[in-house]
Amino acid sequence: MSNCCSSSSCETTHPKKHRCPANGSEYSEVSARTIAHHIRDALRWRPTANRYFFCDDPACDVVYFGDDGSTILKSQLRTRVGVKELSNDELLCYCFGITRGDFIANPANRDFVMAQTKARLCSCDTSNPSGRCCLKDFAKPEM
Ligand SMILES: [Zn+2]
Known part of the structure; x- marks a missing residue:
């Protein structure tokens, strides 16, 4: 236990990956700061999740999703992914x-x-x- 954070594999209490609610696959974390650079109407966006993740599946409309189940779709971005x-x-x-x-x-x-x-x-x-x-x-x- 005491050695836990001396190893780089110490991610168990804070998993880096989360499942996309649309396609069910696991994706890596992305910062809210990144999302703010690509979301349409960033001025009005209020993040609701503690952490966000990026889904790169071309067949999935969800681009970002939060650990609270919220999603941000392709159509909500001003950047084409x-x-x-x-x-x-x-x-x-x-x-x-x-x-x-x-x-x-x-x-x-x-x-x-x-x-x-x-x-x-x-x-x-x-x-x-x-x-x-x-x-x-x-x-x-x-x-
Ligand atoms: Zn997805």
């Missing part, structure tokens, strides 16, 4: 404006993004609606 759309015009990298089509045409775009990330010139935590680094979206093979 690239990983939830299948078109090549959708953004993968929100920091530097690289679309899925750009990446397919020139896979080296990923190296550019990786270099920028290493140099800490990216702002995925707020620019990307997932709140996470976009590099994982570049790696997806099924496109």
Whole structure:
């Protein structure tokens, strides 16, 4: 017990993942700050949950959901969520404006993004609606 938080696996009392109420899969946490950067009418948004999560399933209309069961749908955002759309015009990298089509045409775009990330010139935590680094979206093979 006393050693609990000396290990990085100490997440049992504060699970990082939560199930999307629409599709039932588990997704990672996203900050309310990220949501505020993408929700339509952010001025009037009042977060009701303690924690929020991001659903990246293209077949699911829910983008964000709270631990209180609240949901925020695609239609409530002013940002189009690239990983939830299948078109090549959708953004993968929100920091530097690289679309899925750009990446397919020139896979080296990923190296550019990786270099920028290493140099800490990216702002995925707020620019990307997932709140996470976009590099994982570049790696997806099924496109
Ligand atoms: Zn979902």
